[in-house]
Amino acid sequence: MSSQNLARSIYPVLGIVVILALWQLYTWWSGISPLVLPSPLEIASVSVKRYDLLLQQTWPTLIETILGFALALLIGIPLAVFVANSRLFNLVLYPILVATQSIPKVAIAPIILVWFGLGISSKLALAFLVAFFPIVVDTATGLQATPPGLLDLAHALCASRRQVFFKVQFPAALPFIFAGSKVAITLAVIGAVIGEFVGSVTGLGNLVLAANSQLDGPLAWAALVWLSALGILLFAAVALAERLMMPWERAGEP
Amino acid sequence: MIDSTIPQDAARQKFDGGVAAGLDSPQRPFGHFKDVHKTFKRSGQAPLAAIDTVSFDLHAGQLISLLGPSGCGKTTFLRIAAGLIPKTSGTVEINGAEVERPQPDFGMVFQQSNLMPWRTVLKNVLFPIEIQGDTQGASGERAIELLSLVGLSGFETAYPAQLSGGMQQRVALCRALVHRPKLLLMDEPFGALDELTRMEMQDLLLDIRAKTAATVMLVTHSISEAVYLSDKVAVFSTRPAKIADFIPVDLPYPRRPETRYTPEFTELEHRAGRALGITR
Numbered sequence: 001m002s003s004q005n006l007a008r009s010i011y012p013v014l015g016i017v018v019i020l021a022l023w024q025l026y027t028w029w030s031g032i033s034p035l036v037l038p039s040p041l042e043i044a045s046v047s048v049k050r051y052d053l054l055l056q057q058t059w060p061t062l063i064e065t066i067l068g069f070a071l072a073l074l075i076g077i078p079l080a081v082f083v084a085n086s087r088l089f090n091l092v093l094y095p096i097l098v099a100t101q102s103i104p105k106v107a108i109a110p111i112i113l114v115w116f117g118l119g120i121s122s123k124l125a126l127a128f129l130v131a132f133f134p135i136v137v138d139t140a141t142g143l144q145a146t147p148p149g150l151l152d153l154a155h156a157l158c159a160s161r162r163q164v165f166f167k168v169q170f171p172a173a174l175p176f177i178f179a180g181s182k183v184a185i186t187l188a189v190i191g192a193v194i195g196e197f198v199g200s201v202t203g204l205g206n207l208v209l210a211a212n213s214q215l216d217g218p219l220a221w222a223a224l225v226w227l228s229a230l231g232i233l234l235f236a237a238v239a240l241a242e243r244l245m246m247p248w249e250r251a252g253e254p
Numbered sequence: 255m256i257d258s259t260i261p262q263d264a265a266r267q268k269f270d271g272g273v274a275a276g277l278d279s280p281q282r283p284f285g286h287f288k289d290v291h292k293t294f295k296r297s298g299q300a301p302l303a304a305i306d307t308v309s310f311d312l313h314a315g316q317l318i319s320l321l322g323p324s325g326c327g328k329t330t331f332l333r334i335a336a337g338l339i340p341k342t343s344g345t346v347e348i349n350g351a352e353v354e355r356p357q358p359d360f361g362m363v364f365q366q367s368n369l370m371p372w373r374t375v376l377k378n379v380l381f382p383i384e385i386q387g388d389t390q391g392a393s394g395e396r397a398i399e400l401l402s403l404v405g406l407s408g409f410e411t412a413y414p415a416q417l418s419g420g421m422q423q424r425v426a427l428c429r430a431l432v433h434r435p436k437l438l439l440m441d442e443p444f445g446a447l448d449e450l451t452r453m454e455m456q457d458l459l460l461d462i463r464a465k466t467a468a469t470v471m472l473v474t475h476s477i478s479e480a481v482y483l484s485d486k487v488a489v490f491s492t493r494p495a496k497i498a499d500f501i502p503v504d505l506p507y508p509r510r511p512e513t514r515y516t517p518e519f520t521e522l523e524h525r526a527g528r529a530l531g532i533t534r
Binding site for chain 2: 147149150152153154155156157158159163167168171172174246247248251
């Protein structure tokens, strides 16, 4: 723990504090309506006071996000294995993957809603759709980036294809898979919220809409705060899983 | 079938922690290379002749260096001997069988240590056993014994990222020996190390070899390394490779750093230099 580490954690906090202070001062002096821009203190107080309602609305969003992300891992990783190891799969699937990725998810949300209804499955589908792409692309890249020296070594020892995959290719791709997962988990939150915006009766995204329509600015903002806290926590959970599953990554550090 | 006249047997009894010695049969030497030729086909370009013709014999227990300039085809030759790439024509016979694919009873050391960052030192050393199945048992003890032989006792649970380059290469050497290979193939094993570490590793290799009766084929582009280590130096010409000279190194083992400063050593270096076209 050095002064450098301390500085690294103090400066971002300092930046946030300054911005919040300026915001607070502006709302005091300008007398702007809380519906348009509530003050940070107001948002904070509602975030705590309406704890029950916010927590209740967090569960559906959390479940949609986690299930969508899990599904993206479950389908994305095996698909990436095919794409990385078969030229045919690569040629056939990759352009399709890229094409589907270029469709704005907000634009297909209404169609997804028609297919899957107002319940959890439409949100799960949208969370899956946005989380899927980075997982497939990063995993496939990682599987193709196996150091050639390690493959030589495995071949020289007469390793089977199965052994090469499980003992060399896959562990070597783990940092890539986690990089993709960290992007995917934050996108999955966005996917779930898009689903809630388009048609839903629960969730934090739905709460933002409902509070807005009831001219309850502070509650809408409080729901936003909870949403970003949810995103940060989920990201931290993936980062923690990475640390636990790849202890060697920290081995080189002093 | 054990021929008790093989001198290395005495050494093997002292320490059986290394390479299982291959044996010369009365008809054939341990390794027999005859008119080995390699041409790479390249799409859209003219084929590239990497090896013209290379022939020599490798006797059991010998350490032979393939010495040549960069890109001359010596590494290609080693990879053919390892069964990693196919030859275009010729004979590559090792331990009485034609080599057409990788052999489980060969050990290999590369220029890079090629350790897996996610495995501890001990698990890296045990990788060949894991791939091939533990046929002899007690391989864990053997791995620990090998690590202590190269001075890495106490590092069993360390990760490669915690070791220096020289230490990593020692782990790679242990890994190449752990499954008692009949032949040790080394592709510029010390090429990525600094000069002092390199000389240390050369002595370590000679030490291990004295204790294990290893048959070794080593690629290098260092004249002094080739002369210092080897029984025989096969000097490769520029591409496409031919044997420019086949130099018997009659300096007695054990060799010590002082050996490098003897007139005989200099004379051998000079001969290799002439074969390479560096000196007259």
